[in-house]
Amino acid sequence: MSNLEKLDLNLSLSMKKAFVDGNDLKKNIINHMLRLDKFTFNIRSVLHLHNEINLPSNEDIQNTFRNFKNNHIISCLDYFQEQQSSQCLIYSYPYKSKFYKYITNNFSGGLFKCVREISLFDVHPFEHEFFLRISQSFPFMQKLALRNYKPQNNKLCKESKNDNQDLSIIKYPHLTNLTLSRSHDDYVKQFLLDTKTCLPNNVHLNVTYQTLERVTHNFTRDATRINCQKLKSLSIDPIRIFKHVKNYFPHTEIF
CATH class of the missing domain: 3.30.110 (Translation Initiation Factor IF3)
Incomplete structure (x- = not known):
């Protein structure tokens, strides 16, 4: 040695x-x-x-x-x-690992081209600007897991894109796996509202059925419909998949 x-x-x-x-x-x-x-x-x-x-x-x-x-x-x-x-x-x-775990609000930024998988955790809210920094710092990120039960302070979740002119729509061009099963409803909104995020096609989403039901207004909400229709697969562990749920995710494998 x-x-x-x-x-x-x-x-x-x-x-x-x-x-x-x-x-x-x-x-x-x-x-x-x-x-x-x-x-x-x-x-x-x-x-x-x-x-x-x-x-x-x-x-x-x-x-x-x-x-x-x-x-x-x-x-x-x-x-x-x-x-x-x-x-x-x-x-x-420069950071060489493919993984960056336990990122908090204290994340200082930078460019991490090698990273493919990240996890986010904090006992303080993640705001929209934080996710913008994450998308810019990890341009080739494929997997993201989030754990945060604190609601966001800035409730920028209006239904129309015209109502959010000062809010940058965040893109994750290489994202394939998104885990939100241990997070507040606000973070599911953060990723599914098309006024906040533009998901790529073929994403797998892991989230609880109850949370998804609330965020999509019982699978009727137009503002979350576009991103939901892009999902390749959805893990919600439902007892039964009702027709109106399947209609909301026409191209998605649900299990």
Whole structure:
């Protein structure tokens, strides 16, 4: 190991006392590999909170990489007080992995051409502008999973496109798999309302039947009809598929 010249680390760790940062990497890896010339990494560390007072900031984490001269290092730190947990993402940029998990509102942006699958999670609402950043940062994204039970604050969901002239319609040209089964109704609206999103053809959607029924106004809503008709398949686990449901998804396999 001490003779390695290149090292690429992809880790997800549960920590007891502190996040993995630049000081850890220098102490436990770099100082033991004198021939190491190229070091790239993508590390997520999770820390449970126990009434700590002196918690580090994202700036504190970033400062631990000030002597990493060969790389552009990104850090993203989140505290979830309701769940008494926190996470810290640190990674080399440009980002090389095909996966980017647990993206929150603190996502700093950038361009991630290699990423094909992402997951979004937060205890604070995702607004329309956040999804616009996501679509721009991950232009070749194929799979998206979202978990957020907080309603959006900006209810930009008018039925007519003329009513939303200041609202950019978001496109996900390569999206094939969308999972919204653990999210508030607002995020199903975010992806199905044609005043907010233009889905590509052949998307598989995973969502609960009850949520979809509410968002589509019992499968009669015109503003969600266009995106729903583009779906290749739909996982809603219904007891029975009624005719009016099937008519709303004329080209979709429902199961």
